[in-house]
Amino acid sequence: MRITLPIILVAATVGLMGIGLTRFGRAHVGGTISVEEDSSFAALTPKPTTPELALTNLMTAVQRRDWDQAYAALSESSDIDKQAFIEDWKGSNGSLRAYSVLEGYEPHPLHITDDNAEIRVHIRFASPVGPIEDVRDIHFVREGDTWKAVWPKVHIATVPAQVVPVTYLKWDLVTGSSADLWGQKNVDSPHVRITSMTAVNTAEGAVVMGEVVNEDTIPAFVNVNATLLDAAGNSIDEETSFDKIDHVLLPKQVTPYRVDFPNVDLKRVKSVRMDEHATLVPASADPVIGVMNQKVESDVQGKAVLEGDLMNESGDIVNIPHVIASFYDSNGKVIWVSDGYVDRALLPQSSEPFAVEIPRSVASRVQNFHVVVNHYNMEGS
Amino acid sequence: MWRSPISLVISLVCVALCPAQELRVPASVTAGDDASISTTGSGKATFYLLGPGASRKSDVNLGEEIRLPGKDVQHAGEYVAVLCSSTCDSATFYVSAAKPMTLAFVVHPSRVPVAENEAVSGVAFPFDQYDNLVLAPETISFQLASKNAPAISKATRTEDGVAWFRTASGKSAGPVQITASLGDITEKRALQQVASDPCNLRIKGERTAKGIVVETDPVHDCAGNVVPDGTIITFTASDATGKSTVDAPVKAGIAKAQIDASGPAVITVASGIVMGNELRIGGQQ
Numbered sequence: 016m017r018i019t020l021p022i023i024l025v026a027a028t029v030g031l032m033g034i035g036l037t038r039f040g041r042a043h044v045g046g047t048i049s050v051e052e053d054s055s056f057a058a059l060t061p062k063p064t065t066p067e068l069a070l071t072n073l074m075t076a077v078q079r080r081d082w083d084q085a086y087a088a089l090s091e092s093s094d095i096d097k098q099a100f101i102e103d104w105k106g107s108n109g110s111l112r113a114y115s116v117l118e119g120y121e122p123h124p125l126h127i128t129d130d131n132a133e134i135r136v137h138i139r140f141a142s143p144v145g146p147i148e149d150v151r152d153i154h155f156v157r158e159g160d161t162w163k164a165v166w167p168k169v170h171i172a173t174v175p176a177q178v179v180p181v182t183y184l185k186w187d188l189v190t191g192s193s194a195d196l197w198g199q200k201n202v203d204s205p206h207v208r209i210t211s212m213t214a215v216n217t218a219e220g221a222v223v224m225g226e227v228v229n230e231d232t233i234p235a236f237v238n239v240n241a242t243l244l245d246a247a248g249n250s251i252d253e254e255t256s257f258d259k260i261d262h263v264l265l266p267k268q269v270t271p272y273r274v275d276f277p278n279v280d281l282k283r284v285k286s287v288r289m290d291e292h293a294t295l296v297p298a299s300a301d302p303v304i305g306v307m308n309q310k311v312e313s314d315v316q317g318k319a320v321l322e323g324d325l326m327n328e329s330g331d332i333v334n335i336p337h338v339i340a341s342f343y344d345s346n347g348k349v350i351w352v353s354d355g356y357v358d359r360a361l362l363p364q365s366s367e368p369f370a371v372e373i374p375r376s377v378a379s380r381v382q383n384f385h386v387v388v389n390h391y392n393m394e395g396s
Numbered sequence: 397m398w399r400s401p402i403s404l405v406i407s408l409v410c411v412a413l414c415p416a417q418e419l420r421v422p423a424s425v426t427a428g429d430d431a432s433i434s435t436t437g438s439g440k441a442t443f444y445l446l447g448p449g450a451s452r453k454s455d456v457n458l459g460e461e462i463r464l465p466g467k468d469v470q471h472a473g474e475y476v477a478v479l480c481s482s483t484c485d486s487a488t489f490y491v492s493a494a495k496p497m498t499l500a501f502v503v504h505p506s507r508v509p510v511a512e513n514e515a516v517s518g519v520a521f522p523f524d525q526y527d528n529l530v531l532a533p534e535t536i537s538f539q540l541a542s543k544n545a546p547a548i549s550k551a552t553r554t555e556d557g558v559a560w561f562r563t564a565s566g567k568s569a570g571p572v573q574i575t576a577s578l579g580d581i582t583e584k585r586a587l588q589q590v591a592s593d594p595c596n597l598r599i600k601g602e603r604t605a606k607g608i609v610v611e612t613d614p615v616h617d618c619a620g621n622v623v624p625d626g627t628i629i630t631f632t633a634s635d636a637t638g639k640s641t642v643d644a645p646v647k648a649g650i651a652k653a654q655i656d657a658s659g660p661a662v663i664t665v666a667s668g669i670v671m672g673n674e675l676r677i678g679g680q681q
Contacts, residue, residue, distance in 0.1 A: 183645055184626040200585070203506040210669065228668050232507060232590040232624045265645060267594075267668035268628040300626050300645035307656045310638030323638065326656060366656075386641060 063088070066132035066155040069162035070122055074136075077104050078117045090156050090163035103169045108360035109334035109393045115142040115358065130157045135315070144258065144335075144356050150315055172365045179330025179363055183300035186234050205235030207264065207293040211349050214287055217374070221276040223287055224352040226341060226385075229264035234298035237264050241274040242288040251283060252276050259354055261339055261389040263298050270387050271341035273352035302329030304336065304388040307366065311373065311381060319378035321353070322370040325361055325388060333361035337389040338369045342381045351377040361390075417441065417458050419479050421489035427472050427526050428494050431464040439481055447475035447491065472528035493528035499536070501576040501583040508565045509592040510619050516540075516587065519560040520576040529557040539575045542589070544568040565589050569621040591621035597672030599631070599665045604654075608633060608677050610663055611652035622649045627667060635661040 063069035069088060076085035085104075086097045095103075106112025118141040125133040132155040140147040154165040191201050212225040223241040239260060243251040254274050261270035309323035321340050327333055336357040344350045353371040361367050373381060417437030425431045435441070437458035445452040445464070449471040456462050458481060469475065472493045478486040500521040508515045518538060522530040536559040541547040545566050552559040559576075566572065572587045595618035601610030610631055615623045629651035633640045635658075642653035655663070659679045665672035 183647065186626070201506070203504070230668065232627070234626070265643075266624060266627040268643060269630075269668065300647075303642065303644055303653070305640065305642040305653065305655065307640040308638045309640065323640075324656075328642070328654060384639075387643065 063161045063163070066124070066127060066134060066162045067122060069155055069164060070134055070136065070153065073164055074117070074120050080105070088164060090158060090165045092156065093164070093166040094168040095166045099169050099171055100166060102171055106358065106360075107171075108332050108362065110358060110360035111142055111144065111147070111335045111356050112140070112358040115140040115147060118146065125152065131155070132162065140358070142356075142358075144337075147356065147358060149358075152315070172359070172362045172367070174362045174365055177364075181301050181330050183303070183329075185299045185301075186297055188295050188297045202295060204295060205229060205231040205233055205264075205293045207231070207235050207237050207291050209239065209289055209291050210269070212287070212289055213349050214281060214284070215350075216281040219275070219277055221279045221281040221284065222273060223276070223289075224259075224271065224273040224341070225349050226269055226271050227260070227264070227291055228269045229266055229293075232266050234266070234296055235264050235293040236262055236296035237270070238262065238292045239272045239274060240290040240292065241276075242290075243276060243279060243284045244286045244288060245283060246285040248285075252279050258337070258389075259339065259352060261387045263296060263389075265298065265300060268387075269385070271339050271349070271352040271385065273354070302327055302331045302333055302390065304328065304333065304361065304390065306338075306386045306388060309384065309386060311378070311384070314370065319373040319375065319381075320370040321373060321384055321386070322368065323386070324366040324368050325357065326366040327361040327363055330363045331392065332363060333390045334393050335391040336361050336367070336369070337391065338371055338386060339389060340371050340384050340386045342373060342377060343383040343385070344380045345382045347383070350380055417479060417481060417483075417485055419477055419485050419487045421477055421487040423489075425464075425469055425475075425489060425491045426494050427491050427524060427528050428466045428470050430466050431469060433462040433464065433477055433487075435459060435462060435479060437481070441479050441481040444478040444480070445475060446478070447471060448473035450475075470526040470528075472524075472526075472531075492532070493530040494524035494526065496522035496530045496534055496578050496581060497525040498523045498527075499576055499578055499581050499583045501585060503574050503585040503587055505587075507588045507590050510565055510569055510589050510617065510621060511567055511592065513564045514562050515565045516572075516574075517560065517562045518574055518576065518585070519558060520554075520578075520583070521557055522554060522578055522581075530554070531557045534559075534578055537575075537577045539577070540572055541575070542566055542568065542572040543570055567619050569617075591623045592617040592619065593670050594623055594627070594629075594667045594672075595670075597629075597665055597667060597670060599663065599672060599675055601663055601675050601677055603677055607654055607656040607658070608661060608663065609652070609654050610665075610675065612646075612650055612665065612672070614649040615646055615651065615667070623667075625649075627651075630666045631655060631663060632666070633657050633661045633663045635659045 063072050073088040082101050118139045121137040123135040125135050135152050138149040155162045207229050210226050210228050214223045229235045239256040242253040245251055254276055256272040256274050259273035305326035307324045307326050311321050314320045325336050339354040341349050342351045355371040357367055357369050359367050420434040422431050435458050439458050441456050441458050443454050443456045443462055469491045472491050474490055476488050503518040520536050522534050534554045535551055537551045538561045539549045550561050566589055569589050569591045574585045576583045594615050598613045599610055601608050625646050627646040628643050631642045631653045633655045640655050644651040644653040661677050663675040
C-alpha cells in the first residue's frame, strides 16, 4: 500500500503528459488553445515541411505570445521588423486588440506550387466585446526544406509630437441636495425622441431598429428598450439596444439603434412597445471623429461591406472606436443597422480603416447610409 | 359621517358599554397650538389620544380638563379622544394646518425652447411650520422675470392646498426667474429658455492643402437666438470616392469641420432633423 499510491500517481502523470504531447502535435489547425507566454513546449514545434505546418507553427507561437518563435517563422523576405510584427498582433495604445486573444483560426489554401503557397486564414479573436473575426491572405515560400510566411509591411500609425489646442465644450453634472423636497430644484432629464422604428425577421430572430435624436440642448445618455407583444397584449420578449447604439448623444445628435430578439419569430408579434430612456450625463464634445471615404464594397469573401476611414480630428487617443451604421432604402426608411469595433486605437490627427458588414438580403436595397462613431477611452467613454 | 374606521370601531364599542362620563372636544384646533378637552364625572380614568403621527395614553381625573400640549397635535388631520373608566366614551376632532410658513414650488420644465405655447407650468403648495399642507384658501402670486422681456405677474387662490399657472415660453433665449410669493414667503426657481431648432442653416467652404474646410454661418433658430454651443452639426461630403461625414459641435455659434476629399465634392449640412444648404466644391488643382 505504501508504494502503490506513488506508482499510480507517477503512471497517471506520465499518461497525462503523453496525451498532452499527442494533442499538442496534431490539434492546432482551427483549434482553440490557451498557452502561457514563453512556454517550454516551444521546442517541440514540428519542422514546417509544408505550408500548413508553417502556418500551424506561426499561429501556435502567436497564441502563446512566444514572439521569438513567431518571428522566427517568418521569411527573411518579410518586409516587417520584429516590433511592428508584435504590435500587429498584440495591439498598442489601449486598443481593442490589446485586450484580445487569438482564439482560433481556420485555414483555406488558395493555391500552392513547389515553392510558393497562399493560404487564406479566418482568424478569431476573443475580446471583451465578443468574438472578432479577421481574414488574412498569408503568403508562404519554401526556404530549403522548410516553409516560412512572408509577412507584409504593417502600417503602424505614428504621430509627431505636437500641441493640439482643444476648446470644445464639456458638460459636468452637479446633483441636487438630498434635502431638496420632491426634487423641485432638479434639472429635467434630456428630451430624446425615436424618429424611426422598423421591425424585421432575420434567420437569427426578430430585429427592431431605427434612429433616435437628442432634441435637447444638453448631452443625454440614451438607451432604447423594446418589448414584443402578442395579439393578447402579453409580453413575448423584452430586450435593450445594449451596444448597438451610441449611448452618449450631444445636442441634436442622431444615432442608429438596433434591438435583437434571438429566436423570436416576428409572425407571433402583434405590436412593439418602445421605450427610450434618457438620463443626464457629464460629457465632452471632444473628440471629433470624421468618417471619411464611406462606400459600399465587396470584401475578399464577396460579402457586401460599408467601409471607410475614421479620422480623429482631436488631440486625444481614441482607444476603442465603435462604428454604428444605419442603412436606408430609396424611401429613406431604415432597413438595417450594423456595427463593428475597430481593433486599432485611433491616434490624434490620424485615421484608421473600418468596415461593417451588410447582410446579403439588404445590400441590394441600400440607397444611403449614416455612420456614427462611438468611442471608449481608458479614462472613460 | 364616520371619518375613519378607527372612530367607527371605537364608537361602536362605546355604544355597547354605555359611558358613565363624557368628553367635550374643541370645535377646532390649530396644529401646534395648545388645546384642552373637558370631561364630566368623577374618579380616575384613562385617556387615549390617536391621531395622524401621534398617540398618547395618560391617567386623568374625571371632571377636570385634559390639557393637550401643542406638540401632541402638530399633525393636521382627524384625532380620536377616548376616555375609559368603568366604561369608555370617545369623540373626534379635527386639527387644521397652522398659517403658511413654507412654499413647495415645482416648475416644469427646467429647460424650454423659446416661443412654445403652454410650455411652462408651475405648481405651489403652502405648508405650515409642521409640514402640514395648508388647505385654507391662500393667494399666491407668481412672477416670471427675464432679461429681455417685461415681467409677468399672476395671482392665484389655492384650491385644496394647490395653486398653479401655465404659460408660453418667451421669445429670447436665456434664464428666466420664476417667483412664487405668499405674504412674506418667497420661493425662486430658475428656468432656462433655450434656442429652438436651427433655422436657415447655411455653410461655406474652401479647399485647402489638407482637404476641404467647411463651416457654418452663425447658427440661429427662427427667432434669431444663437443655438447653444455643443449642438451637433453634421457635414456630409459626397465625391467620387464615396461619402464622408463629420459630426462637429457648434463652438461660439459656428460649427467647423475638415473633410478629406480631393475631387469635386457636394457638401450638405444638417442638425438633428433640420437640413441646410448644399455646397459644391471643385477638385484639387
